[in-house]
Amino acid sequence: MANEGREGGLGAPTRHPLKQNEPSFWDETELNRELERVFDICHGCRRCVSLCNAFPVLFDLVDESETMEVDGVAVTDYKKVVDQCYLCDLCYLSKCPYVPPHEWNVDFPHVMLRAKAVSYKKGDTKFRDRLITSTDMIGKVASQPVINSLINSANNNRLLRSALDKTLGIHKDAQLPTYTNKPSRKQHAALIFDPAAAEKKSASGANDAALKTENHKEKVTLFTTCYCNYNAPKLADSVIKILNHNNIQVQLAAREHCCGMPKLELGDLKSVTMLKEKNIPALYATVQAGNAIIAAVPSCVLMFKQELPLMFPDDEKVMAVAKAFYDPFEYLHKLHKEGKFNTDFKKPLGKVSYHVACHQRVQNIGPKTKQILQLIPDTEVKNIERCSGHDGTYGVKSETLEFANKIVRPIVKQIEQQQPDYYGSDCPIAGKHIEHNLTTEQEVIHPIDLLCLAYGI
């Protein structure tokens, strides 16, 4: 039965493809009509007011307009709402009763994305935003010897940071990531998947018992991610250690580029498509070899699991990669269900405050991180389900850092009240943002590293 006349949808949300290849997607008049329609429904609902700054901006525009309705808001002001959305998807998945299959068909993040894409195509995007979303390029440059130490010391230089704030719009108080001069993929080059070598090895040693054991071992491709590759290689090391400790062989794809999420959030769909064309063949080759894929950054997992399939629903390789992609704790939970997860823990963790990252929540996989951490004896995990407000770029821009700091406050408050032995987030960037806003000196620790600690590895 259709949802006609029913308040809210009770069916599981069904997300429609983005349809970025249809001319109507790019038609500004049609886009503004759709924005007005969705804004009007939101104005009558207002459930999402506390999720982020996009909704308060919208409701203020409506309340301060002459008619106090959406028709009183100038179309040119719609951008003010769009600029506050960082596509965390929470309003779609955790709040909105009007998502499809409801007849009102509200997909707030998708209409924001469409508005960002139209704006990007028109050239309305700042140089700063194009630069800071080029994570591959920045990582490659910043990890070079000499440049590496220059960039890392510039990040901590107050004078240079003030200049960067004034000239480029990177907030002087924003915490910028440190860059390594030993990228993870270089450190683990021996793990890079080589289909030709694998085939040759298999043909030459068909009777070799050791080779047969190796061939039967479960294998995982680690999508390193720009962040772990260039900023947090130790997190990638920890993922590898945990998988090996669970008798899983780890490989890296033959080539890897940014997953495309930063460019998606900018509305640069052309770059998203280019990155997809570079990443998918290499990942698909490992899927063909029987590998599952994981990544330690929830946004990158979401990109392959959900965003690319919604953009390219007819691309079989995209769909096969999506099917093989797991959140790390989702994968470990699968091992546990199959009786293959190593539960030989050496150290209890005590009280753990755990922030559930939005891009993990919207994967709809359930509280897998908590379920795994709770297997550790004498460990109590408390979930914190609020957005951290960082988003990778929203928390560094001059005009939005104050909102990012405001959004993270309820998380900080809960951690300070809980006084845990450890706290962490699935999203390492959100974790750093939380740490930066805490009034205590306690350091954040990623749930993957908590698992290493419990294993004693």
Ligand code: SF4
């Ligand atoms: S997707 Fe996230 S940031 Fe965007 S409007 Fe919804 S809740 Fe706010």
Ligand code: SF4
């Ligand atoms: S996105 Fe949905 S739940 Fe949120 S304010 Fe709009 S209509 Fe209401």
